[in-house]
Structure formats: structure tokens, C-alpha cells
Amino acid sequence: MRSFGPGGTGDGPERSRRDPLTGTLAERVSALLGREVRRAARAGSSHDWTLSYAELADGTRLFVKSLARGAEPTGVLVAEARGLEWLGRCFGSPAIAPLGWDSHLLVLPWIEQREPTPAAADRLGRQLAGTHLTGADGFGADWTGYIGPLPLDNTPSRDWPRFYAEQRLRPYLRQALDQGALTPADARAVEKVVDSVEELAGEPEPPARVHGDLWNGNVLWRERDAVLIDPAAHGGHREADLAMLALFGLPYLDRVRDAYNEVAPLSSGWRGRVALHQLHPLLVHVCLFGAAYRTTALEAARTAYRAG
Template sequence: MTDVTGGPGRSGEGVAGRVAALTGSAPGPARPVGGGDICDAYRIALADGRTVFAKTLVGAPRGFFAAEAAGLELLRSTGSVAVPEVIGAGPDILVLEWVEPGAASAGQAERLGRELAALHSTPAPVWGGTDPALPVHLGSVPLPSPPEPPSGAEDWPVFHAEWRLLPLLRRAVDGGGIGPGDARDVERLCEALASGGASGGTAGGGTAGGGTAGPSQPPAVIHGDLWSGNVLWSADGRARLIDPAAQGGHPETDLAVLELFGCPHLERLLAAYEEVRPLPGHRGRVPLHQLQHLLVHAVLFGSGYGARCGAAARAALG
């Protein structure tokens, strides 16, 4: 999401004690860092010499930061992508190692492309989250999961329509974030997916497939919210992934969301990715995989994004 960390005009009061409890070291001043509208974010030097990043949210949904910490650890466990070390999490705070930012470079982008290809080659047991106690969030919006998540390669189109797009569409409609015509086009796309949107082959090989959803794809570990602001370009030359909505998902979602708001050196990143993991025909499926995030933005920010949702649905339908 475009609004994950470091909202303006907020205070670091009370952060020191929570950071001390999670790190076991006395913190210095909490210095605000920028980045978004949902959480407050701080850079804090500790007495033991470490520097940490802390993000807080008053009244955070239950399990909000525990889910983020679990997502980071899931990504780390694949051995493919780099993420900040999780130091501690509480009900309303997450503390991570501080990663010194650096300039985006073509070299970092190419390495990240290859690392994402490796991440997306990591199987996930089911579609969606695996722990009902730690719901996946996009920004502040929770993503539901079925009581018994499906796991088959052929299950993604129906899962995506019924447990991602339609619940978000209902929220956007109820909140006035999307108009009737655009909402109907999203519904039409969901009907197409539910009626057999996948077709033939396997992502990463074989044919491109003829259905709306493209080739069948088994669930893979994905970042889940990989807009460009969640790529932390580092001073040490290796990009870190932050603020995940990690889950069993479709790899093309990560790639499509990278394009949604622009990403430095994107063409180099995608070219490096496809050297490892080719995706025949994926360009035509970008609108489909961007729609979930556009719907979340319609929920949070209103009808300007609702119009983009309708346009994406129509493009996905062809």
C-alpha cells in the first residue's frame, strides 16, 4: 500500500518504554521517519550500539504487527529475498533492525528480480494465509480466508474472485469508493474467473493459456503487497523487502503491483526475473493482478481509485 509507515504530525511519546522492553536496551530519542499515513515510524539508537526501526499504531487490529513479523520471517525462511531482522513485536508496535537506505541501482534491481524468481518458486501449502489468528492485511484492510483454504493449482481463479476481489468490492461499494458501472465490471470479471478463468499449462513454462486468469499456477510464497515503496534500496547494495502481506498467492500479483505506482529500474528487474522464471503472456494479465490493490485503495481513498478498478476489470476481460 502507498500508506504504510511514518504518518505526519505524530509524536514518539511512549515509544521508548516499549522499545526498551522488546530490545532489552535503553533507547535514545525516537526520531520520526516518513513514508505514509497508517503507522508512526521512528529511527532509534540503542545504548548497546544497535540502531532500530520502530513502527507503531494506536488501536492496531488484533495480530496486526504479529502478522507482519510472521510474514517477514516467512520471506526470510525461503532463503531467497532479504528482509530486515525482526527484533520484537507487540500489540501496537514492531521493532526491526535499521537498514541504511541507499540509491536505487540497476544492479540492485537485477539482483532483486532474480531473488523474486527464487521466492516465487517456493511452494506454499494453500492459497491465502495459513494462520487464522494472524490475518493478512493490505494496509489496514484485512484479507479474509476461507475456513479450509484451497491448495490446488486450478483453485486460484475462484479463490481470488470469492476471497479477494468480491469482499473488497463490497467494502468499496458500501463506502462509496466505486460507482455502479465500474462495480458491475468488477463483478463481470469475478464471474469470468469463477466460471473457469484458468486454462492449460503451468506458470513459468508451457503455453500462456487461454483463460482470463492464464495458466494454472500452484500457490507460491509471495510478498503480497509489493508496491515500490515496500522495496527498501539499501546502502549495502542489496534491496530489502518490507511491510509484507506474505501468503500463498500468485507470483504475478507481486510483479503487477511493482508496476502499479512505478518502480526504479523495473524493466531490468523484470528481465532478470524472467531469465530465471519465464512468464509467457503475463503482460496481458497485469490489470487482473493489479485489481486487488486498486480495490483496497478504493476502500481507503475513494472513487478516484474506483474508476481505475473498473478500467482494470475491463482490460482484464479483454
């Protein structure tokens, strides 16, 4: 059983009373939250940041992400915190709310994980539908985005096909080519999709309030429900979150989807667009992990194009 997590109210950089690069981790978290931290211990690392556990003097346990000492802040932790807060402004949102953050630290509640249950899956489906229906002002967001450690162009747009083609597909196709993870011949299969998104997208939908990186690992199951962590939140297409849940497999996915459909029925033809929405995260994986994801990304591109 893994135990770690997210949740709370973000207080922002103004709460930090010391240079975030000085002191022990416990002292830095204490300064950020304005509460005594009894201890903190490193738990591992992910991408460019360190993962740690901390405990307040009253026994409350915390999960902490921190950038390495001397690291130039990229904005990745601030983007995650702002995304969690934005998702949390929905009634019954399943997203964890941050306890506090600055450019070097992000503090979240510790989540005691349990085995998933059908009832928790039903609740997650309904909550995700409610979050999506809360909507967004447009496609994108008013903060610089990240997906994992990679920048994510959140420049607002009113046109989802153009937004998806130019801000979610083309940048990562270009990066994969530059890195040599995809060949020019590979790129042509993806470019067909990029050039045809308008025809492949289905009926227009209003901007949904999406998690943006909703793979199985970002769903933490609790006793009666599930919570969502590590978003790349933005105004997007609601089918993208559901497609990503399917990409790497989620327990009781059919239950989640059925409960979702009871609240916010998916548009006709959504099954044929799953590969289209999976292409973006697969290109991100190609950029992060190399050619190991090349075949899967190309299969998604060909499937998405054929479906149109």
C-alpha cells in the same frame, strides 16, 4: 534520502516484559527486545499506527511501528511480522526480518537507503524469483492477513481462481460499493472479471510465496541490493507481485523482470494478465482513498476482461 526500515529475528510477544501500553516508547522497545534503548523519537504516522526511530545503547538504529495508546490491537502488526518471517525463510530472501514484535509494537532495523542501480535491480529479480519458487502449502496463509489497515482473508484454498475472486476481489468490491466510492454500474464491470477469473487466469500454477503488497514504496534500495518491507504475505500467484511493481512504477523494472525470468520464466501470456492482478490492489486503494482511484480500477477491470 529516506532512512528507515526493517530486518532481524522475530522473538514474538513472549519477549515483552511489561504492558505494551505503559512507559515511554524507549522503555517499551527496551522491554520488548531485552536491550537498552537510549532514545526514541516519533517520525510520523501511517494509517492507524505511529512511525518512530529508536537507538540502542550501542548505537544500533531501529525503526518502530506502534499502535496508539489505548488502541485496541487488530493484529495488523503481528500479521506484518509473521509475513516478514515467512518470506525470510527462503534462501537469499530480500525481505527484512523483524527484530521483535507484540500486538502493539513492531521493531525493524533502520535501512540507509541509496539510489537504485541496475546491479541491485538484477539481484532483486533473482531473489524475488527464488522467494516465489520456495512456494507455499496453498493459496492463503495460516494467519489473519492485512493489506494496509484492511483485513485480508487468508483462509487457505487449493483453487487460485476461486481464491482470487472470493478473497481478493469480491470483498473490496463490496466495501467500495458500501462506501459509495463505486456505483452499481461500476460494480458490473468488476463483477464481469470476478465471474470470469477462471477463464482469465491462464495455465494453473502452484502457490508461490508472495509479498502481496509489492508496490514501489515497499522496495528500499541499498548500496548493492534492495530489501522488501510491509508485506501482505501469503501463498498466491507469482504474477501478482510483478504486476504490482509495474502498477506505480519501479526503477529498472525491466531489469528486475529480465533477471526474474532467468531464474523462473513467466508463463505464456503473462502480459495480458497484468491488469487482472492489478485489480485487487486498485480496489483496495478505492476502499482506502475513495473515488480518486475509481477510474484506474475500472480501466483495469475492462482491460483484464478484454484480455480474456
